[in-house]
Structures are given as C-alpha cells and as structure tokens.
Amino acid sequence: MYAPGACDEVASAVRARLEALGVRAVNLMSSPGSGKTTLLERTIQDLGGRRSIAVVEADQETALDADRIRRTGVDVVQVNTGAAGHLDAPTLDRALDVLDPAPKSLLFVENVGNLVGPARFDLGEAGQVVLISVTEGTDKPLKYPYIFAAADLVVINKLDLLPYVDFDIDACRLHVASVNPAATVVTVSATRGDNLTDWYGWLFS
Amino acid sequence: MYAPGACDEVASAVRARLEALGVRAVNLMSSPGSGKTTLLERTIQDLGGRRSIAVVEADQETALDADRIRRTGVDVVQVNTGAAGHLDAPTLDRALDVLDPAPKSLLFVENVGNLVGPARFDLGEAGQVVLISVTEGTDKPLKYPYIFAAADLVVINKLDLLPYVDFDIDACRLHVASVNPAATVVTVSATRGDNLTDWYGWLFS
Numbered sequence: 001m002y003a004p005g006a007c008d009e010v011a012s013a014v015r016a017r018l019e020a021l022g023v024r025a026v027n028l029m030s031s032p033g034s035g036k037t038t039l040l041e042r043t044i045q046d047l048g049g050r051r052s053i054a055v056v057e058a059d060q061e062t063a064l065d066a067d068r069i070r071r072t073g074v075d076v077v078q079v080n081t082g083a084a085g086h087l088d089a090p091t092l093d094r095a096l097d098v099l100d101p102a103p104k105s106l107l108f109v110e111n112v113g114n115l116v117g118p119a120r121f122d123l124g125e126a127g128q129v130v131l132i133s134v135t136e137g138t139d140k141p142l143k144y145p146y147i148f149a150a151a152d153l154v155v156i157n158k159l160d161l162l163p164y165v166d167f168d169i170d171a172c173r174l175h176v177a178s179v180n181p182a183a184t185v186v187t188v189s190a191t192r193g194d195n196l197t198d199w200y201g202w203l204f205s
Numbered sequence: 206m207y208a209p210g211a212c213d214e215v216a217s218a219v220r221a222r223l224e225a226l227g228v229r230a231v232n233l234m235s236s237p238g239s240g241k242t243t244l245l246e247r248t249i250q251d252l253g254g255r256r257s258i259a260v261v262e263a264d265q266e267t268a269l270d271a272d273r274i275r276r277t278g279v280d281v282v283q284v285n286t287g288a289a290g291h292l293d294a295p296t297l298d299r300a301l302d303v304l305d306p307a308p309k310s311l312l313f314v315e316n317v318g319n320l321v322g323p324a325r326f327d328l329g330e331a332g333q334v335v336l337i338s339v340t341e342g343t344d345k346p347l348k349y350p351y352i353f354a355a356a357d358l359v360v361i362n363k364l365d366l367l368p369y370v371d372f373d374i375d376a377c378r379l380h381v382a383s384v385n386p387a388a389t390v391v392t393v394s395a396t397r398g399d400n401l402t403d404w405y406g407w408l409f410s
Contacts, residue, residue, distance in 0.1 A: 061348060061349075061350050062348050065348075113348070116265065116290030116319050119288075133238075135363070142267045144318070145266050161366065
C-alpha cells in the first residue's frame with residue numbers, strides 16, 4: 001500500500017500510455033452499493049456496439065463484480081486491494097498489462113466503494129466520476145467534500161427509489177456546486193434506464 | 206493522521222477510562238448514508254429516559270450530524286477528520302475530555318461513513334457495530350470482509366425499502382457468517398421503527 005502522492009510518477013506514465021493509445025479512461029468512485037457495476041452493465045449493453053470497452057474492477061476481496069461485467073462480453077480484469085480502500089497507479093498499470101485495451105477504446109476503472117481513500121490517489125485517468133445514490137442522503141457532498149471536489153462528473157443514481165426516500169435533488173446539486181462549481185451533474189436510474197443519454201453525452205464529450 | 210496500530214496504547218487508555226466510568230462505548234460504522242444518524246436519533250428518543258446517553262460524531266467535514274443529534278437533547282461532540290476516513294483513538298480521547306460522559310452512560314461513536322478505514326483502527330470501544338442498508342446490495346460482507354470480520358453486531362437497515370430493491374436478507378446473513386461466524390445480525394428499519402427491540406436487546410446485553 002502506497003501513501004497518497006507516492007505514485008504520481010507512475011500515474012503520469014499511465015496517463016501517457018493511455019493517451020498514446022487514444023484510450024479514454026474513466027474512474028468510477030462512490031460509496032459501496034451506489035450502483036457503479038449496474039451503471040457499467042447498462043452502459044456496456046447500450047454502447048458496446050459503438051466502441052470497444054474494457055473494464056478494471058477493484059474490490060477489497062472477491063471477483064463478483066468482474067463476473068458480472070464478464071457476462072456482458074467485454075474484457076475485464078479484477079484487482080483485489082485487500083485491506084486498502086482504493087486502487088493505486090502501479091496496480092492499475094499492471095492491470096493494463098493484462099487487459100491490453102484496444103486503441104481508441106473506452107476504459108472504465110471501477111474503484112473500491114469508498115468516498116474517502118480514492119480521492120487522494122491519482123491513477124492517470126482522464127475523467128473522474130463520483131456516483132451518489134438518492135438513498136444516501138442529500139448532505140453527502142458536504143460531508144465528503146474531497147472526493148466531490150475531485151470529480152469531473154457527479155452522477156446522482158437510483159432515481160427509481162426517489163419516491164421512497166427523503167432526498168432533495170436540487171439541494172444536492174447546490175451542495176456539489178458549493179464544493180466543486182466546475183463539476184457536471186446528471187441524474188439517472190441505472191436499473192430503470194432514466195436519463196442515461198445525459199451520461200453517454202458526457203462520456204463522448 | 207496515524208497509521209493503523211500506531212495508537213493502540215492510546216486505545217487501551219481510552220478503554221480503561223471508559224471501563225472505570227462504567228460507560229458502554231459503541232462504535233457505529235457503515236457506508237455513507239446507511240442510516241447511522243437516523244438510528245441514533247431513534248435510539249435516543251426511545252432510550253433516553255432509561256439511561257444517560259452521549260454521542261461523538263465523526264465526519265470529514267461539517268457539523269450536520271451533531272446538529273441532528275443535539276436536537277434530541279443529549280450531549281454531543283463533532284470531530285472533523287479532514288482528508289482522513291476514520292476516527293482514531295487520540296482524537297476520541299480528546300473528544301471525551303470535552304464530552305465528559307456521565308458514569309454508567311451509553312456512549313455512541315458514529316464513525317466516518319466508510320467500510321474500509323475504520324476497520325483498522327482500535328478506538329478502545331466496547332462494541333463494534335456495522336450497519337448495511339438493503340439498498341447497498343447483498344454481496345457487501347464478501348466485498349468488504351475486514352470491517353464485517355471486526356463487527357460484534359451487524360445491523361441490516363432500511364427494511365422499509367426492501368420491496369423496492371433486489372436484496373436477499375438470508376443470503377446476506379450467510380455472507381456475514383462466512384466472514385464472521387460470531388457476529389450477531391439484526392434487521393431493522395430505523396425510519397419506520399421495525400425490530401428496534403432487537404437492537405436495544407443487544408445494546409443492553
């Protein structure tokens with residue numbers, strides 16, 4: 001396990017490697033259970049015909065998420081971080097050796113479910129996405145500002161559960177803006193398919 | 206910020222301090238938004254007349270949770286951990302200096318929302334509780350085994366949302382047992398009040 005910042009040179013090398021291949025790498029971060037894998041499954045179903053997609057899955061333990069992604073037919077590598085709560089650049093670099101993503105492909109990195117650790121580790125990715133689900137509470141961008149400040153895109157997920165929980169989308173958008181005025185915010189339901197074109201629009205922007 | 210294990214002596218001192226006072230200290234850990242604060246609000250409402258209660262709230266930033274707890278009328282101290290994702294024993298020790306819990310009281314420590322970091326830090330508490338909500342997915346004990354292995358009690362929360370999500374309580378119980386056969390598991394809805402007597406039974410056991 002590395003300290004934050006210790007791998008910044010490796011992260012720069014990963015970034016150069018991906019840029020040379022024309023690969024767009026997107027780092028998905030969220031609490032456990034916010035719907036990262038479900039969003040990926042749906043995205044691969046919807047976009048897999050348009051562009052080559054590869055996935056790196058990170059969890060403390062198990063290959064459950066890689067098994068789910070593999071069923072969609074794309075290449076996936078599972079990384080287990082053990083007691084650590086985030087992926088680091090050297091680990092991603094080794095995963096890429098195995099995955100060998102095609103030029104111009106879309107590479108999704110699904111980080112360990114954690115709103116704390118992943119914010120402090122540069123992986124060399126091109127885009128940082130933070131998911132939050134409406135079951136988690138409106139105040140999360142204020143309580144975990146570091147990861148929201150690092151996000152290029154915030155995806156508010158599980159719109160299908162909105163009728164059953166106390167969550168204020170407008171207030172959550174304001175909270176995101178207060179810690180990160182530059183972040184784009186989209187609201188989706190990965191299970192039901194609501195507004196996924198907004199997410200795809202960002203991916204191809 | 207301390208490394209895991211660096212504060213074990215302070216944790217031992219905190220444990221001795223609490224034992225001398227006859228204070229039962231319970232460390233609540235979960236993902237962000239699993240319902241720790243809501244469970245505490247409800248618990249204080251229901252039990253506040255029976256026993257003196259004090260609370261330490263930990264978040265990266267804000268005093269939002271302490272504000273919620275203060276409205277219930279009990280003593281509360283908010284700790285902000287900044288970029289760190291967990292409370293450590295020296296910080297809890299200083300919080301106790303301010304809080305000065307009454308002898309024989311019940312002390313709740315609500316940790317930063319995180320299924321990774323808090324598992325690695327002994328605070329000197331008497332009981333470790335991990336919450337998981339049914340919106341987070343059945344597989345979480347397998348994917349984050351370290352924190353579930355450290356738990357004395359696992360609270361499966363948000364039973365009120367069970368009809369709307371794909372969550373298998375029996376399978377989740379088995380997953381908990383596979384990483385921690387000794388853990389007790391209770392299923393509750395903190396917002397609706399389901400089965401809270403099971404939680405209170407554990408607290409006073």
